Amino acid sequence: MASTDLLLTFNAGSSTVKIGIFATEGTEATRIGKGVIDFRAEPLSLSLTKGPQIIEMPLKAEVTEDLHGVIDETLALLADHFDMTATRAAGHRVVHGGDRFTRAIALDAAATDAVDALTPLAPLHQPQALRFIRALKHLKPHLVQTASFDTAFHATQDDLIRRFAIPRALHDEGIKRYGFHGLSYKFIAGELRRKAPHAAKVVVAHLGSGASLCALDEGVSRDCSMGFSTLDGIPMATRTGWLDPGVILHLADQRKQSFEEIEDLLYHRSGLLGVSGISADTRDLLKDDRPQARQAIDLFTLRIAGEIGRMAATLNGLDTLVFTAGIGEHQSEIRAGVAKRSSWLGLAIDEKANAANDFTISTRKSRIAAHVIATDEEQVIADEALSILRGG
Template sequence: MNEQVVATFNVGSSSIKLAAYSRARGGGLGPRLLRAELSGLPDAPRLSARAGNTGTESAFLAGADISDLELSALAPRLIRAIETALDQPLAAAGHRVVQGGQHNHASRKATPELIAELGGLCALAPDHQPFNLAAVRAVSAARPDLPQTLSFDTAFHRSQPRIAQIYALPRALTDAGMLRYGYHGLSYAHIARHLPERFPGHRQQRTLALHLGSGSSLCAILDGRSIATSMGFSALSGVPMATRSGDIDPGLLLYLMSEQQMSAGDVSQMLRRQSGLLGVSGISGDLRQLEAAGTAEADEAIALFIYRIVRDCGSHIAALGGMDALVFTGGVGENSARVRTGIASGLAWAGTEIDEDANRHHGPELSPPGSRVGVFVLPADEESEIARDCLALL
């Protein structure tokens, strides 16, 4: 092989997603050569991989040393395993960084100064940002010659009008960066880029995209640009998620701290780890387990999840001035026919209808022929957006 190859890192607290892409002959993004995931971190690590040929897949799995899960050791070893499997050195590594702050409206090359700036934003995404940056630092320490690029989940939403980004707070706080940043931007950028390619016969000017997974959010996309999104200052906000609460009355939080004597740390732990589907069901934050459980509590958790999403959809449809397309993505959006049916039923007033046979088979097109609103399932692919950014910056 002699094409230019880049690797992508999507690092979280419980998983690391990797991919490798080549540059196309005419420039830009070429074929994906390898995709891998290290899941079950930190207690039950499991490495899986897929590649265009079994030799590459086998070589990667054989060469990936995951005996030490500290990112300082693990990230460089994963890079070496990719290079060995592909039999050539990488030209660069691209990383997903959840929070880019006020001023990063596009991907950037990694520098020590930028990494230090982004480190100050860890409190806004404590389950993501520290791990994102730790991987960048680890690669930089082990391979200082390897260029690295950063793709920000918040960047896609910087196209929103100012009125959609600010809170009704004192202006000094707004000026200090207390804004509605929005997240899952790489996933929404992928939808905005690929929906017209996949379904060219449908109107898509006003697209409502639902990224539903362990983290969930909505995005109103007008002419390919974000104009509103459900997540705000932090990745805790918006609709309920697997273990995150979503939006909650700030007065309730003040009450818990003043009257129930909960510390800020206790409240943070509750909102991030003990709420959402897990909190309501008392069983799990995994929607697959709740659908299989069939208990009243599990059913209530699923019903609340759907209800809150439908309500938020109404807000986003209002921001769009109507809806031409509804897109499901993310682990739940791609795989739960029950959730899709519930949401589509709740949005029947907006012209949404789905074919249940297509829904049982997970699409990709769910709406019957001639429907006023096209309804689609489009698999999430943040890695290709990271690789595209990386190649563009090289």
């Protein structure tokens, strides 16, 4: 392939999409631009980052279910800044691969249908990726498209870790722990090989509006705080995290709440927002003096620290802790709170390094190394798409 070839990535969330623009040369994909569309914003716009520039471009197309107009206009706007005729492939983040997809794949009609068949396992996330996959197929029918799965990285976990204490037949039907944020954890595992090659038994805390932790043994996933769904694990911005199933029974039986009401509660009205009654954003809560705000932050750091301890048991030891994603990379107060609750493990944080968001934030005497590493899911998607494009 020529050095000027381009590759696009699409990282679709419930209400936003991040579009990566990568130049490819040989086996290397290098980011040259990034676009973001927030479908909640009015008026709709494409925010493009190109080098030091941030360019806001209004989108006039109507947002339809098939997204044809929005994607067509977006590609046209990108063509004002990049040679879009050189685009050779588009890689997509897909949340759920089930047991079938344990590596990135090329998307033909049959594979797309197979991804769609997994929608019941991720009803809020899978359809978003499929909208972009199908829109691009309609607009660019000959463009190679690939899928990178958040669950694939965790396929290495032992069957014991993946089991719930439910009848075996249900497990065999797919009701098990899958784990998520796998693209982020794959990137971090690669960064650790480069920057901290001696790290062996590692817990990575991916802390953003969606949040989870992963136990890595020599870079291989052994456990994840998220299980069957993205609701599981630690409290998040608006999601509950762990919840006694009896609460669901109580809400349905005693309070006669509908499925839709319970789903809305679990996904959109709980977590930090629910506990504080103030905000889902840790930045707002850290600045707020009200006790409800403090309690939400304390619950967040308590559950993170508890999960670190649990994962140390899975790994039979712990030598490295990594903080990543928006909160993990930028909010020193959250990291300090987690570290304080994890001091029994021998973790000690250097206050100055932590405040500066340095790569290493642990003290020299700390028995556990603590690092801050920026994650890049789009880079993983691009690398996997390029590998498929080159026949890897």
